[in-house]
Amino acid sequence: MKSESHPHPRPGPHPHGWQQDDSALIPRERSLQIAWWIAIVAAVVFIIGAAIIKPVPYREIIGFIGDGLVVTFQVTIVSMTFALILGLIAGLGRTATNSFFNILASLYVEVIRGIPLLAQLFWIYYAMSKYIKLGPQVSAVLGLTICYGAYIGETFRGGIQSIPKGQMEAARALGLTRGQAMRYVIIPQAVRVILPPVGNEFIAMLKDSSLVSVLAISDMLRRGREYASRTFAYFETYTLVALVYLLVTLIFSRVVFYIEHGMSRQDKDKPVTLMHRLAGVVVDLVVLDFIGLIVYALIQSLALVVAELPVYTVLLSAMLVLGLIYLLFFWTRMGRTPGMMAVGLRLFGERDTHPTLGQALKRLLFLILPLPGLSLLWMQWSPTGEALHDRFTHTRVGRD
Amino acid sequence: MSTTPIVQIRNLHKRFGRVHALNDVSLDVERGEVVVIIGPSGSGKSTLLRCVNRLEVPTSGTISIDGVEIRGDEHQVNQMRAEVGMVFQQFNLFPHMTVTENIILGPMVVHKWERDRAVALAHQLLDKVGIPEKADAYPEQLSGGQQQRVAIARSLAMQPKIMLFDEPTSALDPEMIKEVLDVMLDLARDGMTMMVVSHEMGFARNAARRIVFMDQGQIIEMTTPELLYTAPQHERTKRFLSQILH
Numbered sequence: 001m002k003s004e005s006h007p008h009p010r011p012g013p014h015p016h017g018w019q020q021d022d023s024a025l026i027p028r029e030r031s032l033q034i035a036w037w038i039a040i041v042a043a044v045v046f047i048i049g050a051a052i053i054k055p056v057p058y059r060e061i062i063g064f065i066g067d068g069l070v071v072t073f074q075v076t077i078v079s080m081t082f083a084l085i086l087g088l089i090a091g092l093g094r095t096a097t098n099s100f101f102n103i104l105a106s107l108y109v110e111v112i113r114g115i116p117l118l119a120q121l122f123w124i125y126y127a128m129s130k131y132i133k134l135g136p137q138v139s140a141v142l143g144l145t146i147c148y149g150a151y152i153g154e155t156f157r158g159g160i161q162s163i164p165k166g167q168m169e170a171a172r173a174l175g176l177t178r179g180q181a182m183r184y185v186i187i188p189q190a191v192r193v194i195l196p197p198v199g200n201e202f203i204a205m206l207k208d209s210s211l212v213s214v215l216a217i218s219d220m221l222r223r224g225r226e227y228a229s230r231t232f233a234y235f236e237t238y239t240l241v242a243l244v245y246l247l248v249t250l251i252f253s254r255v256v257f258y259i260e261h262g263m264s265r266q267d268k269d270k271p272v273t274l275m276h277r278l279a280g281v282v283v284d285l286v287v288l289d290f291i292g293l294i295v296y297a298l299i300q301s302l303a304l305v306v307a308e309l310p311v312y313t314v315l316l317s318a319m320l321v322l323g324l325i326y327l328l329f330f331w332t333r334m335g336r337t338p339g340m341m342a343v344g345l346r347l348f349g350e351r352d353t354h355p356t357l358g359q360a361l362k363r364l365l366f367l368i369l370p371l372p373g374l375s376l377l378w379m380q381w382s383p384t385g386e387a388l389h390d391r392f393t394h395t396r397v398g399r400d
Numbered sequence: 401m402s403t404t405p406i407v408q409i410r411n412l413h414k415r416f417g418r419v420h421a422l423n424d425v426s427l428d429v430e431r432g433e434v435v436v437i438i439g440p441s442g443s444g445k446s447t448l449l450r451c452v453n454r455l456e457v458p459t460s461g462t463i464s465i466d467g468v469e470i471r472g473d474e475h476q477v478n479q480m481r482a483e484v485g486m487v488f489q490q491f492n493l494f495p496h497m498t499v500t501e502n503i504i505l506g507p508m509v510v511h512k513w514e515r516d517r518a519v520a521l522a523h524q525l526l527d528k529v530g531i532p533e534k535a536d537a538y539p540e541q542l543s544g545g546q547q548q549r550v551a552i553a554r555s556l557a558m559q560p561k562i563m564l565f566d567e568p569t570s571a572l573d574p575e576m577i578k579e580v581l582d583v584m585l586d587l588a589r590d591g592m593t594m595m596v597v598s599h600e601m602g603f604a605r606n607a608a609r610r611i612v613f614m615d616q617g618q619i620i621e622m623t624t625p626e627l628l629y630t631a632p633q634h635e636r637t638k639r640f641l642s643q644i645l646h
Contacts, residue, residue, distance in 0.1 A: 169455055170492035170551075174506035174558060175482030177474070184505060188496050 036250060043247045047240065057236040061227055065241060068223030069248075075137075075209045075219060079144035080202055086149030091156025105153065112150035118211050120147055125215050140212035148205055152198060159194035160186060199256035203249055210245070220244065404467050406431045406562060406593050407452060412461035414447055414617075421447045422458070423617035429562070432591045436604040436625065439614035440640055445597045448614070449564045452595065453484045466561060482510050485555030489567040491547045493539040499526070499550050500535045506558045518557070525553040529583050545576030549583055556587075563587065565596040599644055601629060613637045 050058040093105025112120070125139040134142065163186050171181035213222035224241040228234045405428035414422035421444045429435050437445045450456040452463060454470060454477050463470050465480050494502050503525060504518035526532045529549040531542075539547055548568055555563060565584065569577045581603050588594060588607040596603070604611050604625040611628045613621040613636075621628065621637050629645075632638045 164490075164492075166488060166490050166492035167494065170486075170488060170494070171505075173453055173455065173481055173484075173486040173488075174554070175478050175510040176506070177478055180509055184509060185494055189494075192496070 036254065039246065040250045043243045043250070047243055047247070050236075050240070054236075057231065057233045058240065061224070061233070061237050061240050064227045065220050065223045065237075065244065068218055068220035069244060071217065071223075072206065072209050072219045075140055075144065075212055075217065076202070076206045079141050079148065079209070080205055082141065082145040083148035083152050083201075083205070084198070086145060087152025087156055090149055090153025091160060094153060094157040095160050109150045109153055112147055113154075117143065117147045117208055118214070121211060121215060136212075136215040136217050140209075140215050140217050144205060144209060144212070147208075148201060152201055155194055155197045155201065156190070158197075159190035162193050163189050196256055196260040199252070199260075203252045203256065206252065207245060207249065405429055406466050407595070408462075408464040409448075409452070410462045410464075412448070412451060412463065413459045414444070414451060414456060415459045420617050422451065425461070425614075425617070425619055427612065427619065427622075429593060429595060432593055433610070434588045434592075434594045434596065434608045435610050435612060436608040437595065437597045437612045437614060438599055438604075438640075438644075439620075440643075443614040444617040445614045446566050447617075449486075449566050449595060449597055452562075452564060453481050453486055455486075478510075482506070482558050483561045485558060485560035485563040487548070487551050487555055487563065487565045487568050489570050491539075491544070491551045491571070493547055493551055493554070495539050498536050498538055499531075499542070502539070502550060503554045503557045506554065510558065521557055522553070525556050526550075528556075528586070529553045530579070543576060544572045545579045548572065548576075548580045552580075552583055552587075562593045562595065565594065565598065567597050569598060569600060601625075601645070605629070613640065615640070 047058075047062070051062060090105045090108055093101045094109065096102045096105070115123075121139065121143040124134065124143050125136065128134060128139075167185050167189065168178075168181055171185040172178070176184070209219060210221040213219050213225065216222070218226075220241060224237045228237040231237075407427070407429035409425060409427040412422050412425040413420070423444075425444070425448060427435075427448075437448065439445045447456055451458050452465075454463075457472070465484065468476075468480075470476065470480050494505070497505065500519060500522045503522040504513075504515065507513040507518040507521065508515060523532065523535060526535055529552055531546055531549055534542060534546060534550070539550070542550065552563075552568075568584070569580050572580065577600070581600060584594070584596070584603060585607055594607075596608070598604070608625050610622060611625045612619055613628065613632075613634075615636050620634050621632065623633075628637065629641065632641055
């Protein structure tokens, strides 16, 4: 209980857990902004300039490591999907009142955070092979998932615990069960707190995924190494590899930046910029893509059992249905999707937070319907016409 | 049945580690009665209130609501909480929901009401607490007094048999206290059973049939507000009143 001698209408942490003293942050923020622009312009100019001026190694390298970039994304997105699920379980376990689950989750977090990712990858791929032989892809995804699940679990725990205790009490006092209170009151608030750090974890994983190159997976770093060892153009190759990583990271860090700032923008008077809207849509796309990927994995395993199944028809319709459920759920409950909720905006500028079914459908048709499978289609698309699982590990040198 | 007290507290003890927050408290609250509880900070008055809807689990003793003894059973506790409204010092509105969404959450999730029905009730309750124009506002856009009135409406939406108020005006700026007390007075006149932890003397005099003075986890004195304020019997009551009344 707060001291009674100091009455204040709104004590305690900011309701959105996002209080920032803007005035204190402006100088640092501005220099960061300038640094971001310098870095991204320099990286783009160097990559394009080098490809034009010295096409012989550079353009060839770009074509060569391009494949690897796709694999890097694939590894990252698949691992992140599973890491989010594992992280949610770990985070809920760390906040559980049941001491068994709590200790179990804490043990997982403590052990995994104490072992370097590279050592974990070696252990899973080489050491475990004494008992179970796992393929390089499975090992890579498993290693990244287990490692990042622990970090993301801590992020989730922090987010859930940042919500004032009074919120749970108020919900319980209404007669909600603990689960209902979590679902309607705690988690929706925690999501806003959690999204930016999870975005940063995504960026970190994108970089750390370069470690899986030691497992003979043709990610960008591995492809660079293959090219360099053939041509001995070490300087050119690794410079480009580094710059492409930098470019990708800079772009994603900007998305996270906008998500973060969209959220402190809770006061509805301030205008929402186009960039905020885009950031919201990007978050929605990523979430939908995750859903699509999970469905994809399920259907692939199903297709192995029922070989005659018209896989892609089933796949697309299932994804359509899931996307629909996802959007209807959020839109009818909260009037906005998580991504747009995160950046605190209403894409259609409608004040109505409880759209009718018709309105919800209209919004849905406008935006999301064609999108869930984008990354899937992109994964299926292959310049050389190879199937995904072949390309995932190919170590072929050079392009035909 | 209707003659039994709606709240029966018998020999209630609550310990937090070595602290004996409630020491053998027994109290009956009749239907339609308003009981005000006062006492120095740390006297156990909030703990008593929180034990009634089991936000704190009593160490020993029994509490019966409407003739039913409340044990630990999760389902029974949730059912009881739906019938016992609670208003907190810090309002505890859900900041990610509009005022209307705050109010309809309970009826929709716990009572499984249709949205339209819940929204209609919400508008009715917002009229009652005097802020119908704030239906679509977010809590952070409201003053403290308005937030507390929304919190009252949110509790009333569950159509409770009893309302618990835990220092409802202590976190408010002075000019906002009256608007909240007026809503509470209205409720009392409508015959709502209320247990109120508050040092607002005006409210106690106008609404309460009984006033309870607590100190060190015990009920020291229980009488009418008039008698307590003018002729306190116990030394501790006198000392406390002299401190809050100047």
